[in-house]
Amino acid sequence: MLRHPSSYRDPSGFMYKENGLYYRRINPVFFKEYNQAKSEGIYQKLFDKGWLIPHKEISSSDDKIIIQPEQLGFITYPYEWSFTQYKHAAQLTLRIQIFLLENDFSLKDASAFNIAFHKGKAIFIDTLSIEKYKENTPWRALKQFNEHFFGPLLLAQKHGGSFLKTLQYSINGIDLKEVKRQLNFTARFNPIIYSHIHLLSKFQDKNQDETDENKEIHLSKASQIKMLKALEQHIDAMTSVENTEWSSYYNEINYQETSFQIKKELIKEWCRDVNAAKVIDLGGNDGTFAKELLPQTDQIIVSDIDQPAIDQCYLNMLRSKEQKIIPMVCDLMQPSPSIGFHNSERDSFTSRVINFKPDVSMALALIHHITLTGNVPFEMSAAYFAQLSKYLIIEFPDRTDSWVTYILDSKREARHLFDGYNSSAFAKAYQKEFKLIKSEKIQGTERTLFLFERHER
Amino acid sequence: MNYPFYFDAGLGAMIAQAAIAALAGFVLFYKTVIAVIKGWLGMRKEKKNGSFDSSYEKDPENN
Structure with a gap:
């Protein structure tokens, strides 16, 4: 069993390669979440939408469940995507999160590496990112989403396509303070940019010591969906001047x-x-x-x-x-x-x-x-x-x-x-x-x- | 969530979401009003070819 070298962050399981094929092993710590998503038909609904890489369950025992995802012919990474590809990958992540919330589930992370391009379109490949939604909790992957997707897209829109390569030199995403520094002063007057970049970057250094440890942070599901829909609409409307002015070679x-x-x-x-x-x-x-x-x-x-x-x-x-x-x-x-x-x-x-x-x-x-x-x-x-x-x-x-x-x-x-x-x-x-x-x-x-x-x- | 989380979600980022959501509510309301007015004026937005949604439409494998 050869663990994929990038598949070590999430303790829920990991990808491995055997006889030239990729499989995903699910650890017991994630069995409950996986079985819930499976029994409620979440995976199937996402397969039907063409949003999640289809998989089949190969085996199940007390210490592991093995699933085999549909194999990708060739993977491209976020730093190799064009502006619209990057945008669609971002939109797919948000659409999945909105869909999951509506079905009482949530994405636990929002890495751009969770997306691949398969059969001509963006597809989510990290099956184990889907977990049960806990009532009234904010989306803990929002900061990561902005560091991986929204930040690079904003900078690419403003300064050109080279910013789409951000994750090549900063694999965990771009610091939102850096994004803020590189945007125009007037960018802060856009409520979406202000809230997801300026406000978040201001709040990002706040640590546990400064708050009441027992205090729960609440955000209603309806508010979270509103927040994600507004962000998705903003990204949908983004264009890049260098792309719109491109003339055929x-x-x-x-x-x-x-x-x-x-x-x-x-x-x-x-x-x-x-x-x-x-x-x-x-x-x-x-x-x-x-x-x-x-x-x-x-x-x-x-x-x-x-x-x-x-x-x-x-x-x-x-x-x-x-x-x-x-x-x-x-x-x-x-x-x-x-x-x-x-x-x-x-x-x-x-x-x-x-x-x-x-x-x-x-x-x-x-x-x-x-x-x-x-x-x-x-x-x-x-x-x-x-x-x-x-x-x-x-x-x-x-x-x-x-x-x-x-x-x-x-x-x-x-x-x-x-x-x-x-x-x-x-x-x-x-x-x-x-x-x-x-x-x-x-x-x-x-x-x-x-x-x-x-x-x- | 029955296991420790494996990356820093940013406590501040969690707290800020209430304010972000409030602003988003305002933005969505404003956009809806504008869309209604544009509708009255007959300025309907054409669906873009090559948009996110169009890429998942009429996919024979998924229907």
Whole structure:
């Protein structure tokens, strides 16, 4: 039984992995709560709403109950979500809490890590967070909710998407005093922001010594629901300027519609040739090319450095009810590291991708950014891609390509350092890691598409 | 709750909730009044495509 390294905070139970599958063990201390939620149909109602990861009970004994949740194909962490994904994760947490209160239950914590994106939408994955509601008690997870969700969302709205990465460097959420400091003076005139950030941050240092120990803190259920509904409505209305002003990258590309179509067809054909069921599109922008592969694949991760593009990808998915795409924000020059205690609570991007076992990695219109902007030698990028999957479809824009020319010109007197950037040097370096299966120049462009197969290891 | 809690919920945060809820009551009342007035003026809010609720609608697996 291999306990998941992040599953140690809650004494109610823990996640573990056995024979490649995840299970949840419930400890006797939580049996009563679990059985109550089960007998009152709470889990089932949440499954029906699509809000809670479905599970089945595998075994039950005096010392443990084992449940098996539906398995996630790939998990993305809060610091890899786009603005709307983050918002929806926050809303889901609040909606669940409101639903539970209405049924005399409650969430005992509100960590953003309790949410995953599964089959295209946010889903709550911490089954043991659900406990019986104690009449007239306030929500003890409110502060945590604001530290994990509302604070980062407010800062991302005000200062940009980089604040959505808050939990990467602050795994337990952002201090509300810090949020307050970074908001405008006028933010305090909004009653929701004032109460959840300014007021809470003022109260957060109050400790037990300053109050009557025997004094119970009361809040009626109706008041709590009102508080959560107002907060949820506020979050629902939040927008991000950088996201609303985003314009499609593909409106600015340097090739014609026919070339674009040719590229799409080649990718579809090559993925079919290698029977690609799982694909990762690195630098996949708004998922335009991933979408083309949907009929012939099972799951596609679309990762991109551009948060608004990933947001667009997610919104497009919601509109089309698409379930196979997993959108995530990721800068390949600094992909998410493994974080938390022992550096093992949350796995790194690269390690998760390797475990996902994609059949094909796609790197379209990416190599010139990595090589010329990021200064990564071909040998190093080839070695990186070779870790990820057996097959690689990679687009190489030649020196004559207008984007490449633009980047090279920006190097000014250091331009000569990039004299080695050319198709033959690229192909030679990549063939140390891969076998070249085919390559084809995309008609009407200065770009060539390559299909590589990793050398047997 | 039959076991010790495993993270600091913040005593102050618990106390502050009465005040937060009172403000929320005011906000919800104000929003309801505005929505009614907008309704009279025929300014009905369109449901956003790609909203939280739309993502859980018509899900064949959950119906």
